[in-house]
Amino acid sequence: MISRVLRYCYELSRNQWLKPGELRKLQEKRLRAIVRHAYGKAQLYHSKLNSVGLKPEDIRTIEDLKKIPFVTKQEVRDGIPGRSIAKGYGLENCVQASTSGTSGGPMPVFYDRRFLDYSVANWYFRKIVAIGLSPLDKMVSIEYGTPEPSDVNREKTMMSRGAKPKPMGRVALGPAASMLSRLRKRIRITDNAEEVLAEIVKFQPKLIDGNTSYLRVVAETIIDKGVKEVHPKAVRGDGEVLDGPTRKFLENVFECDVFDEYSAWDFGHGAWECVRREGYHIDADLLIMEIIRDGEPAAPGEQGEIVVTGLLNYAMPLIRYKVGDVGILGEDVCSCGRGLPILKSVEGRMVDCFRLSNGRIVTPKTIMTTIQDCPGVSRYQAVQEGTNKVTIELMRRKDDPEVSVEELVARCRGILGDDVKIEVFKGDRKNLKAKFRPVVSKLTVSGETRWTRARSNKPV
Numbered sequence: 001m002i003s004r005v006l007r008y009c010y011e012l013s014r015n016q017w018l019k020p021g022e023l024r025k026l027q028e029k030r031l032r033a034i035v036r037h038a039y040g041k042a043q044l045y046h047s048k049l050n051s052v053g054l055k056p057e058d059i060r061t062i063e064d065l066k067k068i069p070f071v072t073k074q075e076v077r078d079g080i081p082g083r084s085i086a087k088g089y090g091l092e093n094c095v096q097a098s099t100s101g102t103s104g105g106p107m108p109v110f111y112d113r114r115f116l117d118y119s120v121a122n123w124y125f126r127k128i129v130a131i132g133l134s135p136l137d138k139m140v141s142i143e144y145g146t147p148e149p150s151d152v153n154r155e156k157t158m159m160s161r162g163a164k165p166k167p168m169g170r171v172a173l174g175p176a177a178s179m180l181s182r183l184r185k186r187i188r189i190t191d192n193a194e195e196v197l198a199e200i201v202k203f204q205p206k207l208i209d210g211n212t213s214y215l216r217v218v219a220e221t222i223i224d225k226g227v228k229e230v231h232p233k234a235v236r237g238d239g240e241v242l243d244g245p246t247r248k249f250l251e252n253v254f255e256c257d258v259f260d261e262y263s264a265w266d267f268g269h270g271a272w273e274c275v276r277r278e279g280y281h282i283d284a285d286l287l288i289m290e291i292i293r294d295g296e297p298a299a300p301g302e303q304g305e306i307v308v309t310g311l312l313n314y315a316m317p318l319i320r321y322k323v324g325d326v327g328i329l330g331e332d333v334c335s336c337g338r339g340l341p342i343l344k345s346v347e348g349r350m351v352d353c354f355r356l357s358n359g360r361i362v363t364p365k366t367i368m369t370t371i372q373d374c375p376g377v378s379r380y381q382a383v384q385e386g387t388n389k390v391t392i393e394l395m396r397r398k399d400d401p402e403v404s405v406e407e408l409v410a411r412c413r414g415i416l417g418d419d420v421k422i423e424v425f426k427g428d429r430k431n432l433k434a435k436f437r438p439v440v441s442k443l444t445v446s447g448e449t450r451w452t453r454a455r456s457n458k459p460v
């Protein structure tokens, strides 16, 4: 409903300026409601709360949330539809997205209608205005395509409910999004970045939004081909860690500010940068984000695992959901004056962290920043092969400048220490057909991660 989306645009715009105390009140009211709903309607949370002797009325404040055990993606996925989807939510009225299958296979995600309208208001209004653009500015989104739902789960869902959920997409977003469709263009990522670039030139968007690795490919193509007709007002990366050197590179090529955001289909929202870019404003009116270190809340400035409680998706509640990413909370508020709290940094996926023999954990962002900062490096993949062995493949094109292997190894030693054997080899540039992970760990994550304090990240 357009009128509802407009109302939510107004509400979300207003919420972002609430004082921390007011925001907290709103969060706690929504928290109490979603916990009551999930306990009554979704078996997964009924059992979770019962397992520790909790009743919904025991959860009144954000501190109380800590009493609820975490829920993993595996538990949610295994519980679809019978345990994870709330009773009474006809899937024919929901839209279905799906997370990418990077950790344990794809997971179908269902949004109820009201949550979808909130999402449209956030995606197409609040977050656009926050980076200095108008919702009526043209925008290109470069995507791998909406992830396919898991066939197994989809069939399971349909068989048990006899209903076919609507796919995620422009049609499912309703008339509000259709109205804007002439201003929004989705470009599917292909092997040929020149084709993607040609579409951008033709459409002349004010905002180019896309997967960070692929934005880099587009930028390199702009340089290679000497393209002069791309003049966005802003570029925004998502889906991956944006390291400092890559941000600078994109800013130089696109000649505009580059923004980053953190979100996932699972919970629809997350955290985003405003024009001041002093950290990521957490969508605290839509979700509660915790940073957890060894089972306890991390202090601001400390790395930990991101745990999310969605406040408004009643079809598929997510309460204390372990996302599998590492983040750092900020201490300060942003100078823009928004009351939405700050996530200082998104450090990458837990499974991609390098785990050293002394127990120290080095996040993908630290590794990416270190490697990318080395002169001449463009695309690469760093792989932790074993506790004491890391290989770095430099994926080069013919005309790429030489990289000093000595310097690269020295910089990596600065963050990995002297015990790790670092091998660098040069390979050919491969096309980005699927989501690219510049940092990969082959170590299996076993048991609970123990966090130890990182040493200085300064290269030697």
Ligand SMILES: [Zn+2]
Residues within 6 Å of the ligand: 274, 275, 276, 277, 278, 281, 334, 335, 336, 337, 338
């Ligand atoms: Zn701000």
